[in-house]
Amino acid sequence: MPFQKIQTEKLSIAVVRQIELLILRGILRPGERLPSERELAERMGVSRPSLRDAIAELQEQGLLTAKAGSGIYVAEVLGSAFSPALIRLFGSHEEAVFDYLSFRRDLEGLAAERAARLGSTSDLKVVQAIFDRMEAAHDRGATQDEAQLDADFHMAIIEASHNVIMLHMMRSMYDLLRQGVFYNRQMMFQQRATREAILDQHRAINAALQARNPAEARLAVELHLDFVERCMKDQQKAERNETIAQQRLMNETSRS
Numbered sequence: 534m535p536f537q538k539i540q541t542e543k544l545s546i547a548v549v550r551q552i553e554l555l556i557l558r559g560i561l562r563p564g565e566r567l568p569s570e571r572e573l574a575e576r577m578g579v580s581r582p583s584l585r586d587a588i589a590e591l592q593e594q595g596l597l598t599a600k601a602g603s604g605i606y607v608a609e610v611l612g613s614a615f616s617p618a619l620i621r622l623f624g625s626h627e628e629a630v631f632d633y634l635s636f637r638r639d640l641e642g643l644a645a646e647r648a649a650r651l652g653s654t655s656d657l658k659v660v661q662a663i664f665d666r667m668e669a670a671h672d673r674g675a676t677q678d679e680a681q682l683d684a685d686f687h688m689a690i691i692e693a694s695h696n697v698i699m700l701h702m703m704r705s706m707y708d709l710l711r712q713g714v715f716y717n718r719q720m721m722f723q724q725r726a727t728r729e730a731i732l733d734q735h736r737a738i739n740a741a742l743q744a745r746n747p748a749e750a751r752l753a754v755e756l757h758l759d760f761v762e763r764c765m766k767d768q769q770k771a772e773r774n775e776t777i778a779q780q781r782l783m784n785e786t787s788r789s
Contacts, residue, residue: 544579548587551577556596556607559692559700567597567605615705623709630765633706638758640703641687645750648693649742656693657743663689664739671732676722683722684711686735690742690754721764734760 555561567573574584588605591597598608615623623629648656667682684707691703721727734757741749 543586544583545586545590548577548579548584549590552587552591553596557697559697559704561607562704563607564609565607566603567607569604615709620709627769631762634758634762634765637703637706638755638762640699641691641758642751642754644691644694644696644699644703645738645742645754646747647696648690649745649747649750651695652693652742656689656695660686660689660693660739660742664735667735668732671728676728679728680722683731683735686739690738693742720768721761727764730760731757 552561561567568576570581570584570588574581577584579587588597592599592605596608597605599605623633648660652660663682663686667679667686670676670678670682688704688707691700694700721731734753738750738753738757741753
């Protein structure tokens with residue numbers, strides 16, 4: 534007969550599995566500090582020796598890291614899917630910008646479609662809360678906060694799609710965006726007309742999600758990223774024109 538005796542799982546293994554799932558699902562994020570040993574043991578209902586065994590195993594796997602005198606953290610290395618050399622390459626070639634936007638358009642359109650279908654009520658409440666904060670930042674002219682909330686809004690949609698592969702890949706992409714690898718997001722938020730248009734686009738995305746309309750949610754994301762691409766092309770063209778104009782001015786000045 535194919536039956537085997539049931540083996541009781543060690544508590545430390547159960548702890549490892551739970552923390553692994555929290556990292557996999559994006560609930561524990563790269564660089565996030567875990568509670569103290571005593572607090573974590575109490576929360577999980579295990580002994581401190583069992584917890585220590587689990588933490589040691591997770592450190593061995595490279596999922597957690599210890600900082601002397603500070604505590605245990607989710608490993609920062611998990612926050613990037615790209616090597617430093619590749620990141621430098623992305624930042625030094627113009628075509629990477631538009632490939633990046635095209636990639637985002639496809640993946641985020643799919644994420645929005647999935648979020649409208651599969652997102653829980655709590656997921657959509659998170660999206661709504663971030664949009665409300667974005668709108669408030671817009672109204673008070675806090676462009677830096679608005680730019681940060683823009684990224685948070687898109688990540689909340691990706692999280693609501695409930696696909697862990699997409700989540701970690703897109704989180705890496707957004708980390709590069711925050712670092713300014715592909716383009717300067719702050720520039721877009723310094724122009725009032727552009728800020729107004731982007732807010733309206735986010736409003737349309739949010740409305741489609743809250744209405745649980747997958748097709749409209751996907752379309753709203755695609756239209757938004759089409760707009761961002763046009764803005765980037767216009768900005769690059771303006772920068773090239775300014776460079777040429779400065780050369781003409783220098784040449785004209787040298788003649789006088």
